[in-house]
Amino acid sequence: MNELEERVLSAMERLDDNALQDAVREAVASGFTSARIEELLQQGMSRVQKLFERGEYFLADLIVSGMMFRTALANLLPESEAVPESGKRGRVLIGVVSGDIHDIGKDIVVQVLRTEHFDILDLGVDVPAADFVRSAQDYRPDVIALSGVMGSSSVEMQKVISALAEAGIHPYTPVIVGGACVSELVMGQIGADQYARGPLDTMLFCKNVMDRKLRHE
Ligand code: B12
The missing domain is CATH 1.10.1240.10 (Methionine synthase domain)
Structure with a gap:
């Protein structure tokens, strides 16, 4: 060093x-x-x-x-590119899964995404799967981000992803997971679309999702 x-x-x-x-x-x-x-x-x-x-x-x-x-x-962060006409780069629904109240890492991710003009609906901590589903139906996010650090949080993330699939939201809307409870391996096991170690990777993923959407519009 x-x-x-x-x-x-x-x-x-x-x-x-x-x-x-x-x-x-x-x-x-x-x-x-x-x-x-x-x-x-x-x-x-x-x-x-x-x-x-x-x-x-x-x-x-x-x-x-x-x-x-x-x-x-x-x-x-590099100088932000011009904000799209809509004024926003996209919508991200984020929350810490049920049974977990650790939000320092999630808040860092939120801050970085806001800096990059993403519109964020932050459900806070200890969020049950049903709340993610209800909010996704109302808010229609482009990306759903799940955070968790407890050992039990990856199981909760899997519950959220199953509930989103039952409601027809996933895989149409991609799910990114992060926090100390997950890894690349766990991401695959629980059926998430992306794992990110930190906020910069999360931001790149969200930008890529929006770029793909804009290309297909
Ligand atoms: C701070 C802390 C607390 C604070 C939380 C304050 C708060 N507002 O968050 C308080 C004191 C309240 C607390 C309480 C508890 N805690 Co605590 N806590 C911690 C501690 C020390 C740090 C966690 C942290 O903030 N890390 C810093 C952030 C920046 O890191 P991060 O969360 O990983 O986030 C980064 C990335 O992971 C990523 N990221 C995060 N979220 C997301 C989301 C997405 C979508 C993406 C892509 C990326 C991403 O980006 C972030 C920035 O790089 C850890 C120990 C440790 N060394 O980690 C224990 C720890 C997490 N706690 C633990 C426990 C057991 C508890 C309690 C149950 C203790 C008790 N007996 O009362 C309670 C209740 C917990 C509950 N039900 O949730 C255990 C969990 C064990 C386990 N694996 O299950 C740990 C590991 C301590 C230990 N060694 O035992 N805790």
Whole structure:
């Protein structure tokens, strides 16, 4: 790990927002890819989580590190292309599945998608499958995004995807899953269309879905 990479990690660990944003700007200028910077930010958050688990940091510190993560990612995004005439790039329905109340990761994803002009319906946390179905019927999203970190969350995601299929919404509307409960492998097992490790991949997936739709209109 070089000195600049270590500066990103250590600024996050110390919850020093100014130092973090400076280090990220320098990393961009030195040619680091967005994916590498996102990886470093995630590693920095893991350090904060370890301090939280050891009792040295409070929950508020973890939330602050989530906010720093969000700001750094927003600064990373390339100049937004012109917003389409509709004023929006597409609609994303998102929520944390039933039995899970962890929303820091989901909120980061929401923030990045909003920055990129997606219209978001955020159902919050602990959302039952039936609520995803009802909201999808009313809101008619282009993408449905499921978040979860608990061990039980992947089973809940599968329930949501089955309920969406029964209602004739999936696979017509693609489902992207993310959060610590899922992986590429789990994505296949539960019948989701896409897995993303972080917000930048999520944004690329949503943009691709919209590009495909616009080409077929
Ligand atoms: C913060 C935290 C809490 C906070 C939550 C605050 C909040 N508002 O979210 C509080 C203190 C309330 C809490 C409560 C509990 N927690 Co807790 N918590 C954590 C902790 C420390 C960090 C989670 C986090 O925010 N990570 C940071 C974010 C940024 O990461 P992320 O969620 O993975 O998100 C990233 C990606 O995954 C992705 N992503 C996220 N969502 C999505 C969605 C889509 C669509 C996509 C594409 C991508 C994506 O993008 C994000 C940014 O990169 C973890 C431990 C750990 N080290 O992970 C335990 C942990 C998740 N908690 C755990 C547990 C057990 C609980 C409790 C049951 C504890 C208890 N006994 O009371 C409760 C209740 C949980 C419930 N019913 O949901 C366990 C889960 C174990 C398991 N595998 O089942 C963990 C792993 C701790 C542990 N080691 O045991 N918790």
